Amino acid sequence: MTEKEVRQAVKDAGVKLLESNLVQGTWGNISIRLDDKKMVVTPSAMDYIRMRPEDTVVVDIETLEYDSPIKPTSEKKIHAAIYRDRPEIGAVIHSHPLWSSALAAARKEIPVISEEHKKLLGGDSVRAGAYGLPGTKKLTNGAVEAIKGRNACFLSNHGIVVCAETIEGAFDVCKAMEENSRAYIESVVGRELNKEEIDIDDIFEVFYKRATK
Amino acid sequence: MVEDTRKKLVLDCCKKLAEHNLTMPGDVVSLRTDEGMLITSPDKDVASLTEEDVRFVGKNAAANATEALHLAVYGTREDINAVIMNHAPFCTGIARKLKSFPATLDDMAQIIGPSAKVSPSDKAADVLKTLSGRNACLIRNGGVIATGRTLDEAFTGSLVLEKGALCYVGSSIVAKPVRIGLFDAVLMRLVYKLKYSKKDQAAKLEEQKQGG
Numbered sequence: 001m002t003e004k005e006v007r008q009a010v011k012d013a014g015v016k017l018l019e020s021n022l023v024q025g026t027w028g029n030i031s032i033r034l035d036d037k038k039m040v041v042t043p044s045a046m047d048y049i050r051m052r053p054e055d056t057v058v059v060d061i062e063t064l065e066y067d068s069p070i071k072p073t074s075e076k077k078i079h080a081a082i083y084r085d086r087p088e089i090g091a092v093i094h095s096h097p098l099w100s101s102a103l104a105a106a107r108k109e110i111p112v113i114s115e116e117h118k119k120l121l122g123g124d125s126v127r128a129g130a131y132g133l134p135g136t137k138k139l140t141n142g143a144v145e146a147i148k149g150r151n152a153c154f155l156s157n158h159g160i161v162v163c164a165e166t167i168e169g170a171f172d173v174c175k176a177m178e179e180n181s182r183a184y185i186e187s188v189v190g191r192e193l194n195k196e197e198i199d200i201d202d203i204f205e206v207f208y209k210r211a212t213k
Numbered sequence: 214m215v216e217d218t219r220k221k222l223v224l225d226c227c228k229k230l231a232e233h234n235l236t237m238p239g240d241v242v243s244l245r246t247d248e249g250m251l252i253t254s255p256d257k258d259v260a261s262l263t264e265e266d267v268r269f270v271g272k273n274a275a276a277n278a279t280e281a282l283h284l285a286v287y288g289t290r291e292d293i294n295a296v297i298m299n300h301a302p303f304c305t306g307i308a309r310k311l312k313s314f315p316a317t318l319d320d321m322a323q324i325i326g327p328s329a330k331v332s333p334s335d336k337a338a339d340v341l342k343t344l345s346g347r348n349a350c351l352i353r354n355g356g357v358i359a360t361g362r363t364l365d366e367a368f369t370g371s372l373v374l375e376k377g378a379l380c381y382v383g384s385s386i387v388a389k390p391v392r393i394g395l396f397d398a399v400l401m402r403l404v405y406k407l408k409y410s411k412k413d414q415a416a417k418l419e420e421q422k423q424g425g
Contacts, residue, residue, distance in 0.1 A: 021372075024369055024372045098380070101376060103387065133401065206386050207382045
């Protein structure tokens with residue numbers, strides 16, 4: 001793909017991320033590898049609907065330098081570290097899906113339930129990276145460590161990071177994370193209530209027991 | 214003309230609330246204007262509202278307690294230009310039994326604050342006190358009140374608060390949720406308000422004033 005096409009693909013992925021409620025507001029970020037040395041990333045603090053393809057930023061994967069008046073996402077370090085470590089990766093998404101974020105707040109390694117999801121997520125569990133404030137080295141190092149050998153990880157109290165060879169593949173990994181996270185929470189509720197089909201009243205029945213302990 | 218396009222902004226917000234399953238019948242959205250506010254009718258589902266269901270209410274012309282509450286928010290909080298009162302499922306569940314819940318996610322700490330409190334009633338005095346220093350709160354046995362510098366920010370607040378509620382509930386079920394530390398939460402909220410969102414919200418506020 002040309003640089004122009006990659007910028008457009010990043011813009012389109014941003015809109016898709018927002019419309020799928022995988023992020024809220026201006027949070028989350030996306031990158032697509034341009035070549036061995038460069039990636040195209042979303043800008044900092046810009047609504048994906050308002051963002052134009054030319055607002056995306058080309059960033060050097062090794063040095064993190066960029067030649068643009070527009071500031072790239074503060075999480076560019078996570079994206080670059082994954083591209084440096086994994087030559088086969090072509091796209092990275094950091095998002096905030098609902099059920100996955102719930103597990104990110106638990107700061108636990110979570111089992112992957114189905115075989116299909118194990119293939120997509122690249123392992124039989126999803127690890128949680130250490131907590132760090134947005135844009136910090138601690139957050140970056142935690143994410144890089146947790147995603148090693150896998151296609152996804154939780155960012156503690158923050159969201160998730162996923163990667164794949166293509167941006168379409170990265171969306172599939174995002175979807176698998178969300179499905180597995182919901183299935184895991186519902187399985188805990190189901191075991192406790194001895195039920196197979198779980199609805200929101202069941203979830204609150206278990207939650208109220210925990211909250212009033 | 215400007216009023217028509219502002220009504221359209223309000224209806225767009227209602228549509229997004231419905232698309233994200235954040236509403237029940239009786240929910241209301243309002244937008245500050247120079248002389249009062251535009252407010253939606255509580256008599257219809259927000260998804261089926263039309264421009265005729267959005268009416269202007271002057272600063273001293275509230276016809277019911279809900280309108281009085283919205284005007285009280287605008288009267289006491291100069292930073293707020295949009296108010297959403299809605300019923301999102303996880304927020305509603307929490308508002309039945311808890312007095313507050315902590316931010317377990319960065320985005321809730323940034324846009325809502327270190328915790329979301331539950332107002333003991335929907336009386337204006339209770340809600341204003343609970344909202345103090347925050348952009349949103351829950352209402353005991355009721356729903357959510359989310360506010361913002363723009364309709365977009367109030368909508369995002371409502372969405373993030375529901376996500377924060379789901380995350381607190383979900384993480385409590387599988388483990389002991391880890392709340393964001395108070396220092397980190399306050400720091401992130403300051404950075405969000407004064408730096409991160411400033412340019413984006415300023416542009417949206419200008420569009421809102423121009424009517425779209």
